[in-house]
Amino acid sequence: MSFTLTTLKSTIQDYSENTETTFVNNLREFIRAAENRIFKSVDFEVFRKNVTSATTSSDRFLSVPDDYLASFSLSITNSSNIEFLLEKDVNFIQEYNPNSSTTGAPKYYARFDVDNFILAPTPNSNYSVELHYYYKPTSLADSTIELTVASSSSLAVNEVITGASSGATATIQSKNDSTNKLTIIVPTTAFTSGETVTGGTTGASSAISAISSDTTTTWLSKNALNAMLYGSLSEAYIFMKGEADIMQLYERRFMEEVSRLKDLGEARENADAYRQGLPRRART
Numbered sequence: 001m002s003f004t005l006t007t008l009k010s011t012i013q014d015y016s017e018n019t020e021t022t023f024v025n026n027l028r029e030f031i032r033a034a035e036n037r038i039f040k041s042v043d044f045e046v047f048r049k050n051v052t053s054a055t056t057s058s059d060r061f062l063s064v065p066d067d068y069l070a071s072f073s074l075s076i077t078n079s080s081n082i083e084f085l086l087e088k089d090v091n092f093i094q095e096y097n098p099n100s101s102t103t104g105a106p107k108y109y110a111r112f113d114v115d116n117f118i119l120a121p122t123p124n125s126n127y128s129v130e131l132h133y134y135y136k137p138t139s140l141a142d143s144t145i146e147l148t149v150a151s152s153s154s155l156a157v158n159e160v161i162t163g164a165s166s167g168a169t170a171t172i173q174s175k176n177d178s179t180n181k182l183t184i185i186v187p188t189t190a191f192t193s194g195e196t197v198t199g200g201t202t203g204a205s206s207a208i209s210a211i212s213s214d215t216t217t218t219w220l221s222k223n224a225l226n227a228m229l230y231g232s233l234s235e236a237y238i239f240m241k242g243e244a245d246i247m248q249l250y251e252r253r254f255m256e257e258v259s260r261l262k263d264l265g266e267a268r269e270n271a272d273a274y275r276q277g278l279p280r281r282a283r284t
Contacts, residue, residue: 002222003229005031005143005186006214012232018240025188026239027232028141034231034254035139035220039069042261043134046219048072050132055123060100062109062117067135074117076127078105085109085119093120140228143216144173147182147191147208154204155182161197163208166190172199180206186214227257 003011009027013019039047051065055076075084083105088096090110103124112118152175155161161182162169168191170184191197191208198205220228233250237243 001225002217003140003225004214004217004221005140008140008221008228008232011229012236015229015233016236016240016242018236023236023240027188027236030232030235030239031228032139032141033235034228035141037231037254038220038224038227038258038261039134039136041258043070043072044219044261047134047137048132049135050130053129053131055106055119055125055127055129057123057125058101058103060097060119060122061112062119062129064111064115064117065131065133065135067137069134069136072132072134073130074109074132075130076106077130078127082130083107090118093118096120097122137218140216140218140221143186143214144183145186145214146212147184147197148210149180149182149197149206149208151206152180152182153177154202155197155199155206156202156204159199159201161199163191163195163197165195166192186216224257224261227254227261230254230257 005028008031009024012027012030013024016023018024047069053063055062071087073084074087075082077083085106086108088108088110090112093108093110096108097120100122102121104121105125105127106119106121106123108120109117149155155172155175157172157175160169160171161184166189168187168189170187170191172182172184174183175181191211193208193211196205196207230250230253234247234254237247237250
């Protein structure tokens, strides 16, 4: 069993017995919030990858990947030797190296802001860097479908289209003019085959001839579907200001599922020789 965006939204509505428009329009955000809570609590081996870059001499900052979630390890190559840096907080870095002009081979790093790590000491050379990190995958809330229209050439990527009869709206994520297909995020209200869609920017119109099904699943929606469900329901009941006992029930079940996932994840990592002796990030 697994969830698509459509089936998870429907299940949340079935449990909550709520079809109110504002509630339905926020279903994606409940799902996204549940995913974020899971990723903050559990380090999944499947969501690890490596990137390489280089420090710049006399520059203590190093760029953070756009999809970065948490570090697994960060190393530099110093005279052909791989040296792992210890992860600290920014206060430690600033106390250890208060004068940024003091340079040397970096020993420590910290997340400085959304876009940068800060290193200490400030690099005295252009060192090769390898970052092994946990990344944030595409959210189930961003699942897409395709609309086939009579002609897509006059419609523009990133403009909002509106269905003439359904009133459904969606932003065009990409398009293929050779096949007249528009890729859109699964809309809250469904478009209907045969209706005309109009672009909010270009004013161009075209009739829909076919609509693909929502079949997209994610690793979480296949392997952590109960955590996804109860996490989303917990967020939904907070939004609804629902009954306290129901909120507590869903939150307890969510935490039980997260605990199970965490145990599985830590069991794998404990056997990982590459990780031995390296500092782990704090778990919440």
